[in-house]
Every structure is written in structure tokens, then in C-alpha cells.
Amino acid sequence: xxxxxxxxxxxxxxxxxxxxxxxxxxxxxxxxxxxxxxxxxxxxxxxxxxxxxxxxxxxxxxxxxxxxxxxxxxxxxxxxxxxxxxxxxxxxxxxxxxxxxxxxxxxxxxxxxxxxxxxxxxxxxxxxxxxxxxxxxxxxxxxxxxxxxxxxxxxxxxxxxxxxxxxxxxxxxxxxxxxxxxxxxxxxxxxxxxxxxxxxxxxxxxxxxxxxxxxxxxxxxxxxxxxxxxxxxxxxxxxxxxxxxxxxxxxxxxxxxxxxxxxxxxxxxxxxxxxxxxxxxxxxxxxxxxxxxxxxxxxxxxxxxxxxxxxxxxxxxxxxxxxxxxxxxxxxxxxxxxxxxxxxxxxxxxxxxxxxxxxxxxxxxxxxxxxxxxxxxxxxxxxxxxxxxxxxxxxxxxxxxxxxxxxxxxxxxxxxxxxxxxxxxxxxxxxxxxxxxxxxxxxxxxxxxxxxxxxxxxxxxxxxxxxxxxxxxxxxxxxxxxxxxxxxxxxxxxxxxxxxxxxxxxxxxxxxxxxxxxxxxxxxxxxxxxxxxxxx
Amino acid sequence: xxxxxxxxxxxxxxxxxxxxxxxxxxxxxxxxxxxxxxxxxxxxxxxxxxxxxxxxxxxxxxxxxxxxxxxxxxxxxxxxxxxxxxxxxxxxxxxxxxxxxxxxxxxxxxxxxxx
Numbered sequence: 001x002x003x004x005x006x007x008x009x010x011x012x013x014x015x016x017x018x019x020x021x022x023x024x025x026x027x028x029x030x031x032x033x034x035x036x037x038x039x040x041x042x043x044x045x046x047x048x049x050x051x052x053x054x055x056x057x058x059x060x061x062x063x064x065x066x067x068x069x070x071x072x073x074x075x076x077x078x079x080x081x082x083x084x085x086x087x088x089x090x091x092x093x094x095x096x097x098x099x100x101x102x103x104x105x106x107x108x109x110x111x112x113x114x115x116x117x118x119x120x121x122x123x124x125x126x127x128x129x130x131x132x133x134x135x136x137x138x139x140x141x142x143x144x145x146x147x148x149x150x151x152x153x154x155x156x157x158x159x160x161x162x163x164x165x166x167x168x169x170x171x172x173x174x175x176x177x178x179x180x181x182x183x184x185x186x187x188x189x190x191x192x193x194x195x196x197x198x199x200x201x202x203x204x205x206x207x208x209x210x211x212x213x214x215x216x217x218x219x220x221x222x223x224x225x226x227x228x229x230x231x232x233x234x235x236x237x238x239x240x241x242x243x244x245x246x247x248x249x250x251x252x253x254x255x256x257x258x259x260x261x262x263x264x265x266x267x268x269x270x271x272x273x274x275x276x277x278x279x280x281x282x283x284x285x286x287x288x289x290x291x292x293x294x295x296x297x298x299x300x301x302x303x304x305x306x307x308x309x310x311x312x313x314x315x316x317x318x319x320x321x322x323x324x325x326x327x328x329x330x331x332x333x334x335x336x337x338x339x340x341x342x343x344x345x346x347x348x349x350x351x352x353x354x355x356x357x358x359x360x361x362x363x364x365x366x367x368x369x370x371x372x373x374x375x376x377x378x379x380x381x382x383x384x385x386x387x388x389x390x391x392x393x394x395x396x397x398x399x400x401x402x403x404x405x406x407x408x409x410x411x412x413x414x415x416x417x418x419x420x421x422x423x424x425x426x427x428x429x430x431x432x433x434x435x436x437x438x439x440x441x442x443x444x445x446x447x448x449x450x451x452x453x454x455x456x457x458x459x460x461x462x463x464x465x466x467x468x469x470x471x472x473x474x475x476x477x478x479x480x481x482x483x484x485x486x487x488x489x490x491x492x493x494x495x496x497x498x499x500x501x502x503x504x505x506x507x508x509x510x511x512x513x514x515x516x517x518x519x520x521x522x523x524x525x526x527x528x529x530x531x532x533x534x535x536x
Numbered sequence: 537x538x539x540x541x542x543x544x545x546x547x548x549x550x551x552x553x554x555x556x557x558x559x560x561x562x563x564x565x566x567x568x569x570x571x572x573x574x575x576x577x578x579x580x581x582x583x584x585x586x587x588x589x590x591x592x593x594x595x596x597x598x599x600x601x602x603x604x605x606x607x608x609x610x611x612x613x614x615x616x617x618x619x620x621x622x623x624x625x626x627x628x629x630x631x632x633x634x635x636x637x638x639x640x641x642x643x644x645x646x647x648x649x650x651x
Contacts, residue, residue, distance in 0.1 A: 161633050
């Protein structure tokens with residue numbers, strides 16, 4: 001049992017971030033040391049929590065010891081532990097890359113914004129309260145606004161404005177959704193909501209359905225599902241390389257929220273029927289097609305990778321929209337894979353951009369760049385993983401999704417055809433940038449000057465690729481663990497029980513005990529006597 | 537009263553949506569502010585509209601005239617603080633973009649093509 005450690009992934013970065021701003025503002029070296037140390041500590045914490053979560057049932061942390069429907073709870077289960085590990089591993093790679101490539105000295109406060117970002121993401125994965133989820137979304141978004149425009153520049157600021165406005169509209173929609181759900185159920189604690197929603201007669205769920213669909217729209221904005229994917233390509237292409245890599249987890253926050261809410265609060269076949277499935281399936285199919293066609297049509301390498309993120313979100317949502325345990329396990333495997341693959345590709349693309357000088361990432365031949373061979377090899381590996389070709393984990397992930405959706409020809413056809421399109425798209429981008437370079441005229445482009453330690457940058461990107469290899473080699477144990485995770489997701493009673501069982505009794509005995517301590521025993525007795533009349 | 541509050545929320549939302557679809561940053565920022573006002577009132581109304589009621593349930597429960605739900609008030613406070621902060625961020629960002637680019641267009645338009 002982890003006790004107070006459950007809140008540590010939120011508290012640690014929340015403590016480090018202001019420390020970095022206030023105390024180490026002018027000393028980049030100290031900032032780097034603390035930032036890396038913080039990320040390593042976060043990773044260790046996340047791994048410990050994951051180990052505990054895989055042995056124990058869902059564990060609840062009551063903030064301020066307030067009982068569940070009245071106070072906010074954090075819940076640690078296998079799914080949230082998995083997301084924590086993924087986030088902190090990605091955060092460590094991104095910080096190392098930012099240090100190695102010198103991105104962190106091109107603007108102010110990179111490291112503290114990173115810590116705030118981690119705080120928001122970890123909180124969103126841990127919280128068991130829908131309004132608190134909104135608050136953590138805002139924390140992670142406001143940090144991401146700062147990171148997105150890190151180092152400034154006209155195109156980046158303009159793309160930043162679009163990103164901020166899009167997400168502010170999303171947040172407003174989130175509040176409308178929460179308000180609607182609250183007005184129907186009178187609670188926003190997810191476990192309590194699950195109980196209240198399940199008790200609701202099917203004939204009176206009109207408003208609830210509206211709330212559920214509004215909530216789905218909000219999460220679809222975060223996950224960049226069609227038709228809400230418009231913010232993603234411009235944002236990811238114009239964001240600094242390491243930030244784009246970190247944003248690979250941001251779409252997964254939306255995916256996580258969809259999984260959490262639509263298995264726990266609004267389970268398929270429950271009070272609102274199969275509404276979520278009916279909405280998600282077509283959206284996922286279209287996202288997959290648009291994403292992969294975008295990979296083929298993109299005119300610069302950054303956009304190629306950005307569109308492949310949309311495609312991969314579509315692929316995993318196809319799995320999750322089956323609302324079935326096997327498909328969810330396959331989807332989780334693919335989610336881990338695609339997060340690592342997308343982050344690795346963004347880092348590799350950024351390494352290429354730094355070396356191509358004025359040509360940027362446009363798909364035009366330029367004289368061979370520095371480290372062209374190594375970068376080409378790394379892009380090759382990343383592209384294989386992303387497109388889903390053997391031998392890397394993308395192939396296994398797609399295979400598992402195909403296996404879980406056996407007999408559904410629409411899904412099979414779409415996944416297989418779009419994979420082919422993606423292979424062609426990545427092949428085109430790679431051969432244009434790396435192979436045609438040898439036939440190009442002119443002088444070799446000048447590499448950017450301020451990379452403090454290119455070795456570290458390559459290590460960070462290579463580390464993510466190594467993660468993909470590990471995910472492939474250890475696919476057996478990983479799948480077993482993810483199957484158990486999917487099984488836990490589809491037995492929400494354990495989650496609900498952990499939060500709500502005995503909560504009202506404990507809350508009641510806590511209040512009466514408190515009043516008794518103040519020598520108002522008679523008052524407490526009167527309260528007890530009056531209890532039936534207050535009419536719960 | 538319900539009709540008044542509901543139509544106020546509706547009109548403000550409509551105006552907000554119209555404004556955030558404009559092509560310049562200034563109306564878009566105004567639209568965001570308008571939308572956040574609308575959603576704040578909406579949140580406030582989710583506990584049902586009750587005039588002159590205390591936000592606390594008196595304990596005897598026999599002669600209490602009723603109460604107003606304190607929860608949406610706490611939610612709306614949080615939402616106000618957050619939307620205020622976010623409006624400040626979007627104002628700063630669009631000012632930054634305006635100074636860098638020399639115009640306040642929302643579209644990426646031209647620099648996309650040349651890039």
C-alpha cells in the first residue's frame with residue numbers, strides 16, 4: 001500500500017517548478033541538474049506506484065482526509081500507474097534532449113514549465129474527481145502554452161494563439177459538460193457518479209446523454225480525434241522539437257479520459273446505452289484515414305510525423321471503441337508504443353531540422369547534413385515503428401488490434417490500407433531528405449550553433465527507440481500486464497468500491513466524533529436523533 | 537427568473553461563438569471572455585436558482601425554508617479564477633504574436649506557404 005506516496009507525483013513537480021523559477025533563475029546548470037533529478041525521481045516514483053498497483057486493488061488517497069463524495073480523491077489503479085510511468089519516462093527523455101540540443105537556453109523557464117507540465121499530466125491521470133480533472137487539464141494546458149511558444153518567433157507565436165484559443169474553447173465546453181452532469185446527478189466524484197448514473201431510470205437520461213456527449217467532445221479535442229484534429233498539425237510542427245515530443249503524451253491524456261469516463265461512469269450498455277461506441281467508432285475510422293493520408297500529403301517532415309500522431313490516435317481509438325477487454329488490452333499496448341514512437345520521431349525530426357539550416361524540414365533535397373547516416377537510420381527505425389511494419393512494436397500492436405476486431409472487415413480494411421499509405425508517406429519523406437541529398441547541388445547546410453552536447457541529444461532520441469525495442473522484445477510480459485490492466489478497467493466495481501464503500505458512514509462518524517471532542521455531546525446526540533428527518 | 541438567466545446564457549454563448557470565429561485576434565479574445573462569462577453563469581445555475589436562501593442546510597431540518605446548493609458556487613469560483621488567468625494568457629500571447637508579425641490575423645496563411 002502506498003499511502004501518501006500516491007500524491008507525490010503531483011507534489012514533487014509542484015514543489016520543484018517554483019523552486020527552479022525563484023531560486024535558480026539565472027543559473028542554467030543548477031536548473032538542469034534539478035530538472036533531471038526531478039524527472040529521475042518521478043520515474044522511480046511512478047515505477048514504485050506501478051509495482052504497488054499491479055499487486056493491490058485500486059487504492060484511494062483522500063485529500064485532507066475528506067470522505068469521497070464531499071472531498072477530492074486521487075485513485076491509483078493499474079491504468080493510471082501505466083500512464084504515470086509513460087509520462088515520466090517521456091519527460092526524462094525530453095529533458096535530456098532539451099539539454100543536449102540546447103533548446104532549454106533559447107528562452108526562459110523551460111525547466112520549470114516542464115515541471116508544471118508534469119504536475120498537470122500526473123494529476124490528470126491520478127484524480128478520481130471530474131472537476132479536479134478539469135483543473136488538472138488547465139494546469140497542464142497553461143504549462144503547455146508556455147512550452148509551445150518557448151523561444152518565440154512569428155510562426156510559433158501565431159500557431160500558439162490558435163492552439164490556446166482552440167483549447168480555451170475546449171475548456172469552456174468541458175465546464176458546460178460538467179455543469180450539465182452536475183445538474184442531473186448532484187455529484188462530480190467519478191465513482192459516486194458511476195453509482196448515481198447506474199441508478200437513473202433510462203427514460204430520464206436526456207440531459208445526462210447531452211452531458212456525456214459534450215464530455216466526449218472535450219476529450220476528442222484533447223485526443224485530436226476527427227473532427228477536432230485541426231489544432232494538432234500546426235501546433236506540433238511549430239512547437240520546439242522536444243516540446244512536440246512531450247505533446248505526444250498530451251493526446252493520450254484525452255484518450256485516457258475517454259477510457260476512464262466511458263468505462264467507469266458511462267459504461268457501454270449501461271444507462272446511456274451504446275452511445276459512446278456509436279460516436280467513437282466512426283470518428284476513429286475517419287481519424288485514421290485522415291491521419292495517414294496526411295502523412296502521404298505532408299510537404300514537410302514535421303507535418304508527416306504530426307499527421308501520423310492523428311492516425312495512431314485513430315488506430316487506438318478503434319480498439320478502445322470496441323469496449324471489450326481484449327481490444328482494450330491491444331489498444332493499451334498500441335498506446336504505449338505510439339507514444340514512444342511519436343516522441344522519438346519528433347526528436348529525430350528536430351535533430352534533422354537543426355542540421356538543415358535554412359531549408360528547414362521542407363521535403364526538398366539539400367546537400368547531405370552532418371550525421372546524415374545515423375539520422376537516416378534512426379528515422380528509418382522510427383518510421384517502421386510508426387507505420388506498423390515488422391519487426392518493431394507497431395507491427396505487434398496493430399496485429400493485436402486486428403486480432404481483437406476479427407471479423408470486422410471495415411476495421412481490418414481501413415487499418416491495412418492506411419498502413420500501406422503511411423509506409424509510402426514515410427518512405428517518400430525519408431528518401432527525399434536523406435537519399436536525394438546525395439544528388440543535390442550547392443553547399444552543405446550549416447548546422448545550428450548552440451547544441452551543447454549532441455551526444456546527449458542522440459542518446460535521448462535513441463533511448464526512446466530503445467524503449468520501442470524493449471517493448472517488442474518484452475511483448476509477452478507487457479501484454480500479460482496490460483491484459484490484467486484491461487480486466488481491471490472492465491471491472492469498475494473494484495474502483496467504485498475502493499472510493500465509495502463505507503464513505504458515508506466514515507464521514508458521519510468523523511463529524512459526530514469531532515463535535516464530541518468539543519464537549520458538545522448533547523448536540524451530537526440531537527443530530528443523531530434528527531438524522532432520519534433530514535431525509536437523505 | 538429562469539427564462540431571464542437562460543436567455544442571458546444563450547445570448548452570451550451565441551455572441552461568444554460568433555466572435556471566436558472571427559479572423560482577428562481582438563474579437564476572438566472578446567469572444568473567449570464572453571464564453572467564459574456564459575459558462576460561469578451556467579455553472580452557477582446548475583445548483584438550481586434559489587433566491588435569499590442560505591448555502592447551508594440547518595440541522596434540525598423541520599422548519600428550514602430550504603437552502604441553495606453551495607457546491608456550484610465553489611465550482612464557479614474555481615472556474616472564474618481559471619478563466620481569468622487564461623484570458624490574461626491569451627491576451628499576452630496575441631499581443632506577442634501581433635508585435636512579432638505586425639498584424640493580428642488568426643490564420644497562419646502566408647508563412648505556411650513559404651515555409
